[in-house]
Amino acid sequence: MYIHQVASYLPEQVVTNEHFTNLNGLSADWIIERTGIRERRKAGPGENTNTMAIEATRRVLAQAQAFPVAELDLIVGATYTPHDTIYTLAHAVQRDLGINDIPVVSISSACSSLLNAIEIVEGYFAMGKASRAVVVVSEHNTAYNNESDTVAGHLWGDGASALLLTKERLAPTDLRVVEVLTGGAAVAGKADEAVTLKPVERGIVMPHGRDVFTYACQYMARVTRQLLERQHLSLDSLTYLIPHQANLRITKNVLQQLGLPPERAVSNIERLGNTGCAGAAIGLGDTWPSLQPGNRVIITVFGGGYSYGAMLLER
16 A cells, blocks of 8 residues: 655644643743743634645645546545534535545544544455545644643644555556554543543543653554564664644654654644644655655554554555
C-alpha cells in the first residue's frame, strides 16, 4: 500500500496568544512555555469540518495526475468534531466529487484517528474491495472549544488534510506504507475523563492534562520503538518522526526517550495549535517535498480516550 499524495487546508484567520491574554489574562509567554503554541487557525463564517475536508480533498486530487477521480473507490473520513454526525465529512466529500456507489466510512478515535482510517483502507485493499482511496482528516475544534477555559481553551486550532492511497505504486515519489500498529489504551490512567467533548455542556475539556501528558509520552515512544523492532530497524535509520501535534513538550519528551535529536522531529504546533487527528497528516504534507529515496518516516499518535499508534513510511 502506498501514499501517493498529501494536501492540506488551513483557514485564513490566525489567532495569536495575545487574543487569550486579552480574553482571560493568560500570558502569551506562559502559553509558549507550557505548550509551544504561538498561534493557531480558526475556521471562518461558513466553514466547518465538512467544508475543510472537501477543500483538502480537492487539493490533493488536483496535484495527483496519475489518480483520475473516477477511479476512486473508497472514502474514509475521520474527525471528533463533526459538523453533522449523520451526513458525515466522508459523505460530504463523496457528494462533492460526484462519485456514487462506493464505500464511504467515517470514524472517530480522537487524535489517533488518522492511523485507524489508514488501517481501514489497508483492510479494504487486502480484501480486494478497493484499490484507490482517499483518507481525509478534519477538525473544527473552535466550533466546540470554550476559549474562556484557562486550562485548555488556548490549545485548539482548525484544519484538514487528505491523503491518496493506492494498492500499487503509481509514482517514484510514493511513500510505501511498511506497517501500521494501533491499539486502545482505555484501561490506562484517567482515560475515561482526561479529555471530554460534551457539546451540550462545555465543549472540549481537559481536566487531567498531566495524565494525558504522561500516557501520551509513554505510548508514543513505546509504539515507535516497537514498530522499529518489528522491522529490524535502528533509530538511526529514521529520517523523521512526526508525532501527534498536541504539545511541544510532549514531542521533546518523546525525542528524549528515544534518543533522537530535535531536528528529526516534524512540528507544526507552534503555528497551528492542536489540530487533532489532522495535525500529523499536515506535518507529513509539510515534510513531503524534502523526502529523498530511502528516507523513512514514522508517524506516531496518541488520542484522548485513550488510543495510540505508529506508522512506518518509506520512500
